[in-house]
Amino acid sequence: MRDHSTGRRGFEGVLMAVAATFLTVSATSAPAQSPTRSPADLAIDAAVPVPTPVDLPPPSIGDFKLDSAPPSVTDPTKNAAAPAKAEDRKDATAAAPSAAGPSNDTAATTPATDAPKTEAPPATAAAPAAEPAKPATEQAASPKPAEPQQPVSKVAAADQPVADQLRDLLAKSASRYFERKVERSAVEKFYEARDYAPVWTSAGALTAPAKGVIARLKDAAADGLDPDDYPVPNFTAATSPETLAEAELRLTESMMDYARQAQSGRMHWSQVSGDIQYPEHPIDPAQVLAKVTTAADASAALDSYNPPHKLYRELKKKLAELRGEGDRPVVKIAEGATLRYVPAQKRRAEATMDDPRVPQLRARLGVTENADSTAYDATVAEAVLKFQHSAGLNADGVLGDRTVQAMNTPKRDRAIDTIIVNMERWRWLPRDLGVPALGDAYVILNIPDYTLKVMQHGAEVWSTRVVVGKPGKHATPLLTETMKYITVNPTWNVPPSIIYNEYLPALQQDPTVLDRMGLKLSRNRDGSIHISQPPGEANALGRIRFNFPNKFLVYQHDTPDKNLFGRDERAYSHGCMRVQNPDQYAATLLNIAMPDKSYTPTKVRSMYGRSEVNLNFPTPIPVNITYQTAFVDDAGKLQLRKDIYGRDAQMLALLKNVKSKNLEAVVAHSQPNYTRPTRLPDGVSVAGDYTGSSGASSNPFSFFENLFGGPQPRPQQPAARNQRRVYTR
Structure with a gap:
């Protein structure tokens, strides 16, 4: 059975509290609700004393004590706070005025001194009184809160x-204008920073930067570029916001293409060959936008992305001169007999030949002396010789069929094409060829001209002749690296490619060939074959090697075979570059790198011996190997050289047949990977140093001549193998 006694007692307590409250309210409000009384009643009331009313709050349930209360489980923290809350309620109840208050009649009979003091109620007890309305003038004077x-x-x-x-x-189709992500991002940020305000127009009219950029793009041919690659939008026909916005982005696109190709080239060097390696130097699109759009001369700012080198600027001038010939007809030289001039000798007078073609020949070559003479004299022969030299022909001063054919080829067409591809190759080179710490010193080697020059402070310091690689797989690579040290008395460690392609086939035919060439055959620790040549006068590298480490494993060095330097065409090596005067070259470089050491060729030669000596450069010197078939000499004349590796023809074909943007992609080339051989031909063995037999050969130097491009003196056989010693200075 459920016990209802506890709940009933609680309910009865609530009823008693409600009843008491009702009686109290009724008693206090009764005088106010009583009807109008007679004078007799009032007199009786005045005679009977009435107790002074006390202002007490109405009873609450807390004033009634119940018989028992059900136990409850509460939070101790709440129990601790309960007394304080109850006390607060009592204070608030005591301070609060009576809900109805005493009647006016009662208040009149109560002495003033007995009136209870009224305290300010707590903030939670009653709402504050409404503030009086402020005057209109005061409301107008009060400031309003500032709006953002x-x-x-x-x-x-x-x-x-x-x-x-x-x-x-830009939000919907930016990639339609800018294919490269880095350029697209830069353009978006550029216009966003401007709140997308146009930069090339203002109120529909071209701005000064726009006029400068358009002028440079239209004159792109002056820098050997194709103006069709940088189209200029028709702003005159753009009359609506849509067409003006389209023209704005098209001009930005053309400007970016021009800056990129002017700096790095229309074609990447990997498009031409796998034996080219130049450092990349791409543009910064954000810097291009900021520089060109804020420059006082936007045309000059855009032009600054072309190569700054002196040789490039000179080619640009010659290109303008050749194009300035216009459509002037070329003087044709008819075919005929070979003409030559024989100078006078001790017992024989000079011999000249008469030919009716000579006046046209004089006009063609610019010989103004005796313009109508038909004599093929010394003056004409000298002019023919210079033409042959500039055209890459055998310069002998004899007018033959090849020379006539070259003269009849429009010079401006052939020369212009040659200049254009050479200007393109200049874009591949670093903007700073030298190192500032050494007075902008650098080495530059021109393969088709077979020359090497040392430059410092913008001027030539020293030059010499060189022998370069044979056309084909032995072509000397184009590269930019830094020369870090020089080795005097180098040991030649034969590269694996030469071991594979040259020495193993030679050993197959003649097991004694290495012995007769002064080469040593041994095995490395891994069992692979190692062929080397110790230092000495007969070493294939000569007395000095110039080291600029690169992935092609080529370097510059001396050679015991000096006769090749007397030839006009000197492409005979396996890719390395042989220097005609290595002692002078070494002294020049050492004085640049270490000017306090006072190196001379004599001092360098004093180090010759049988032990390697490494001379380290505190600051490496850049080495730039180039391919210049067109350049301007010190006299200001255009020089043309033979395209010995076919680079010009290949580049012209690409430029004329392939869209320029497609040529900017990098092409991966597979490099030959020669692992060191481990197997020797039959009849060849390795036992310490290879000594071989003393078998004879009908032509003992034919292989060496084939390998190094010329006859080689018989090397002295070393008496015994000495331990290799290397000294570093």
């Missing part, structure tokens, strides 16, 4: 419609 300021627009009102269109175009 709107950012000031950077766009002129007349350009706002174009800016809106630019915002939409």
Whole structure:
């Protein structure tokens, strides 16, 4: 059975509290609700004393004590706070005025001194009284709260419609104008920072930067570029915000293409060959936008991305001169007998030949002396010789069929094409060829001219002749690296490619060939074959090797075979470069790298011996190996050289047949990977140093001549193998 006694007692307590409250309220409000009384009743009331009313609060349930209360489990923290809360309620109840208050009649009979003091109620007990209304003037004087300021627009009102269109175009189709992500991102940030205000137009009219950029793009041919690759939009026909926004982005696109190709080239060098390695130097699109759009001369700012080198600028001038010939007809030289001039000798007078073609020949070569003479004299022969030299022909001063054919080929067409591809190759080279710490010193080698020059402070310090690689697989690579040290008395460690392609086949035919050449055959620790030549006068590298480490494993060095330097064409090596005067070359470089050491050729030669000596450069010197078939000499004349590796023809074919943007992609080339051989031909063995037999050969130097491009003196046989010693200075 459920016990209802506890719940009933609680309910009865509540009823008693409600009843008491009702009686109290009724008693206090009764005088106010009593009807109007007679004078007799009032007199009786005045005679009977009435107790002074006390202002007591109405009873609450807390004033009634119940018989028992059900136990409850509460939070100790709440129990601790309960007394304080109850006390607060009592204080608030005591301070609160009576709900109805005493009647006016009662208040009149109560002495003033007995009136209870009224305390200010707590904030939670009653709402504060409403403030009186302020005068209108005071309300007007009070400041209103400041509203947040709107950012000031950077766009002129007349350009706002174009800016809106630019915002939409870049948001929806930016990749249609800028294929490269880095350029697209830079353009988006550039216009966003401007609130998409156009930079090339203002109120529909071209700005000064736009005029400068357009002028440079239209004159792109002056720098050997194709103006068709950088189209200029028709701003005159752009009359709506949509067409103006389209023209804006098209001009930005053409400007970016020009800057990129002017700096790095229309074609990447890997498109031409796998034996080219130049450092990359791409543009910074954000820097291009900032520089060109804020420059006082936007045309000059855009032109600054072309190569700054002196030789490039000279080619540009010659290109303008050749194009300035216009459509002037070329003087044709008819075919005929071979003409030659024989100078006078001790017992024989000079011999000249008469030919009716000579006046045309004089006009063609610019010989103004005796313009109508038909004599093929010394003056004409000298002019023919210079032409042959500039055209890459055998320069002998004899007018033969090949010379006539070269003269009849329009010079401006052939020379212009040659200049253009050479200007393109200049874009591959670093902007700074030298090192500032050494007075911008650097080495530059021109393969088709077979020359090497040392430059410092913008001037030539020293030059010499060189022998370069044979056309084909032994072509000397084009590269830029830094020379870090020189080795005097180098040991020649034969590269694996030469072991594979040259020495193993030679050993197969003649097991004694290495012995007769002064080469040593041994095995490395891994069992692979190692062939080397110790230092000495007969070493294939000569007395000095110039080291600039590179992936092609080529270097510059001396050679015991000096006769090749007397030839006009000197492409005979396996790719390395032989220097005619290595002691002078070494002294020149050492004085640049270490000027306090006072090196001379004599001092360098004093180090010759049988032990390697490494001379380290505190600051490496850049080495630039180039391919210049067109250049301007010190006299200001255009020089043309034979395209010995076919680079010009290959580049011209690419430029004429392939879209320029497709030529900028990098092409991966597989490099030959020669692992060191381990197997020797039959009849050849290794036992310490290879000594071989003393078998004879009908032509003992034919292999060496084939390998190094010329006859080789018989080397002295070393008496015994000495331990290799290397000294570093």
